[in-house]
Amino acid sequence: MFKYVFKRVMVGVVTLFLLASATFFLMKFTPGSPISSERLKTEEARQAAMEKYHLDKSIPEQYVIYISNVLRGDLGESMTANTKGQKATDLIGKSFPVTARLGTVAFIIALVGGIGLGTAAALSKRKWVNNLCMFVATIGVSVPSFLLALLMIIVLGVWLHVLPFIGLKTPANYIMPATALALYPIATIARLTRSSMLEVMKQDYIILARSKGTPYKMVVIKHALKNAMLPVITYAGPMFAFMLTGSFVIESVFSIPGIGQVMVSSIQNRDYSMIMAVTIFLGALVITFNILADILSAAIDPRIKLK
Amino acid sequence: MEENKVSDVTLSPELFEKLDDSEKNAEKIAYESSTYLQDAWKRFKQNKLALIGLIFLLIMLVLSIVVPMISPYTYDGQDMTLQHAGMSMEHLLGTDKFGRDMLVRIMYGGRISLAVGFAAAVISLFVGVVYGAISGYCGGKVDMVMMRIVDAMYSIPDMLYVIMVVVAMGANFFSIMIGVCLTFWMDMARQVRSQVMTLKEQEFSLAAFVLGASKSRILFKHLIINSMGPIIVTVTMIVPRAIFYEAFLSFLGIGIAAPQASWGTLANDAKGLVSTYPMEVIWPVLAICLTMLSLNFIGDGLGDALDPKKK
Numbered sequence: 001m002f003k004y005v006f007k008r009v010m011v012g013v014v015t016l017f018l019l020a021s022a023t024f025f026l027m028k029f030t031p032g033s034p035i036s037s038e039r040l041k042t043e044e045a046r047q048a049a050m051e052k053y054h055l056d057k058s059i060p061e062q063y064v065i066y067i068s069n070v071l072r073g074d075l076g077e078s079m080t081a082n083t084k085g086q087k088a089t090d091l092i093g094k095s096f097p098v099t100a101r102l103g104t105v106a107f108i109i110a111l112v113g114g115i116g117l118g119t120a121a122a123l124s125k126r127k128w129v130n131n132l133c134m135f136v137a138t139i140g141v142s143v144p145s146f147l148l149a150l151l152m153i154i155v156l157g158v159w160l161h162v163l164p165f166i167g168l169k170t171p172a173n174y175i176m177p178a179t180a181l182a183l184y185p186i187a188t189i190a191r192l193t194r195s196s197m198l199e200v201m202k203q204d205y206i207i208l209a210r211s212k213g214t215p216y217k218m219v220v221i222k223h224a225l226k227n228a229m230l231p232v233i234t235y236a237g238p239m240f241a242f243m244l245t246g247s248f249v250i251e252s253v254f255s256i257p258g259i260g261q262v263m264v265s266s267i268q269n270r271d272y273s274m275i276m277a278v279t280i281f282l283g284a285l286v287i288t289f290n291i292l293a294d295i296l297s298a299a300i301d302p303r304i305k306l307k
Numbered sequence: 308m309e310e311n312k313v314s315d316v317t318l319s320p321e322l323f324e325k326l327d328d329s330e331k332n333a334e335k336i337a338y339e340s341s342t343y344l345q346d347a348w349k350r351f352k353q354n355k356l357a358l359i360g361l362i363f364l365l366i367m368l369v370l371s372i373v374v375p376m377i378s379p380y381t382y383d384g385q386d387m388t389l390q391h392a393g394m395s396m397e398h399l400l401g402t403d404k405f406g407r408d409m410l411v412r413i414m415y416g417g418r419i420s421l422a423v424g425f426a427a428a429v430i431s432l433f434v435g436v437v438y439g440a441i442s443g444y445c446g447g448k449v450d451m452v453m454m455r456i457v458d459a460m461y462s463i464p465d466m467l468y469v470i471m472v473v474v475a476m477g478a479n480f481f482s483i484m485i486g487v488c489l490t491f492w493m494d495m496a497r498q499v500r501s502q503v504m505t506l507k508e509q510e511f512s513l514a515a516f517v518l519g520a521s522k523s524r525i526l527f528k529h530l531i532i533n534s535m536g537p538i539i540v541t542v543t544m545i546v547p548r549a550i551f552y553e554a555f556l557s558f559l560g561i562g563i564a565a566p567q568a569s570w571g572t573l574a575n576d577a578k579g580l581v582s583t584y585p586m587e588v589i590w591p592v593l594a595i596c597l598t599m600l601s602l603n604f605i606g607d608g609l610g611d612a613l614d615p616k617k618k
Contacts (some may be wrong), residue, residue: 015459022468026475138607142600144551146558147592150578154585245466249558253578267474268560275474279467286464 114189140187357608360601435495
């Protein structure tokens with residue numbers, strides 16, 4: 001177990017290093033430098049700015065400085081006009097909790113909705129239940145989350161006036177963005193749950209439990225669901241990644257001041273150091289989550305042999 | 308002459324009647340043999356949703372090619388006297404904030420969105436097939452290194468490096484296509500690799516080897532041809548996702564630049580107008596959703612149709 005965990009963590013660290021390097025070099029090849037947007041009148045001011053951002057050094061030297069800064073947890077400063085000079089880590093630290101709250105709500109909606117739909121589709125004897133669930137699943141993978149968000153705003157917010165759609169002040173504010181964010185994961189989880197549930201229900205231990213007189217409900221909850229959840233746990237990592245990147249557009253549609261909003265405004269302002277900082281932060285987060293999901297599913301499922 | 312004593316009847320031609328030509332094959336019970344593709348088409352047709360999807364996609368393709376050509380309006384022709392006009396006979400879907408005809412803009416956007424989708428699918432197809440095939444066929448250390456690279460890239464959210472590439476290269480059709488392909492070739496490579504790995508152990512591959520076929524011949528003429536089914540299904544699944552990525556990028560404001568427009572750009576342009584002119588958002592949103600839906604249905608249908616085991 002320890003060896004497996006160690007190996008996964010090492011791979012994660014190397015991946016993160018590659019990501020940091022790739023973003024550095026991509027941004028170096030991008031036309032325009034951080035100081036070109038500043039109006040620097042004198043040659044000295046220009047020189048000072050060059051020195052501040054280490055632009056007077058060669059690219060390999062800049063690379064070493066950059067990587068050692070990242071290792072010390074220094075992700076640079078924002079260059080956008082209204083947040084200029086603020087540390088990237090501060091901006092991320094301020095905005096990420098908002099995204100995390102929204103993400104948690106969406107995560108719960110996705111799990112409950114997806115597992116519910118998938119189980120219903122697998123167990124119901126009625127054909128229309130199965131068809132309905134699969135229809136929702138297909139809609140979920142076909143309708144981009146931000147488009148769903150726009151449609152919901154038009155119908156529920158503008159035409160019917162039942163839900164607020166700006167910011168995250170009240171609990172009701174969470175409903176639309178969290179649902180929009182959760183739709184794609186709901187569809188995927190429903191499909192996963194359905195197929196693994198169908199598989200599990202055919203197993204001998206289910207028949208044994210039934211023949212021993214365990215009520216059907218208990219068999220489903222205690223035996224089948226528990227075993228059918230394994231693929232869903234493995235999917236938790238990718239789902240997390242999806243929700244983070246999905247929040248880029250969802251947050252801008254609903255004017256939510258989360259990390260997605262920070263990323264979008266950095267992109268629109270061509271604030272390269274912020275783009276790099278957010279990319280590395282999100283990359284690290286997703287890689288960690290993937291490792292946790294892998295370890296969790298390995299720990300739960302005795303059939304996965306650790307190599 | 309004992310052996311010839313079948314009967315006492317003398318056989319004469321009058322006793323026989325010439326058979327009608329149509330009855331000649333009466334004993335044949337086999338139905339006409341059909342090729343793999345004919346079978347697949349037959350199975351595909353049975354899937355109503357997939358068929359509807361295919362018809363919708365074809366209509367969309369034809370409209371997006373033809374409408375901008377025959378319409379009296381152009382995608383960038385402004386008419387400041389007709390801003391935000393509703394649906395009318397002159398402008399079937401109304402006009403936008405510059406008085407540009409929505410129908411032409413949406414169909415023109417369809418050209419770009421669909422082009423990004425299909426181009427990304429084709430590029431991913433070639434890169435992914437070659438990469439996956441080599442990795443799966445060589446196996447061993449080569450496979451391990453090649454797959455570790457894919458795994459490493461896979462563990463980073465793809466949107467992050469797509470954004471990076473588009474920001475670094477500048478937002479245009481080409482950079483969006485490159486960015487999108489960077490993520491999808493990996494799906495294709497994994498799919499092809501697993502196919503090749505199972506197929507190369509089968510007898511026909513050994514037979515080809517014994518007959519002296521070269522490695523590349525076995526790989527490209529036998530193994531890849533035999534994994535065509537899953538490859539085609541993967542390609543159809545890439546197209547809607549590529550359209551989605553393009554829309555996502557345009558929605559972030561790093562998509563196709565004005566006055567050109569893809570569906571994502573159109574939705575992005577109108578998103579500030581949801582409370583005032585919701586229809587301007589609804590048209591491009593519908594176009595994207597319905598196209599992605601039909602492509603997904605087609606993909607599902609093809610998946611069933613091209614699987615020889617499901618005859």
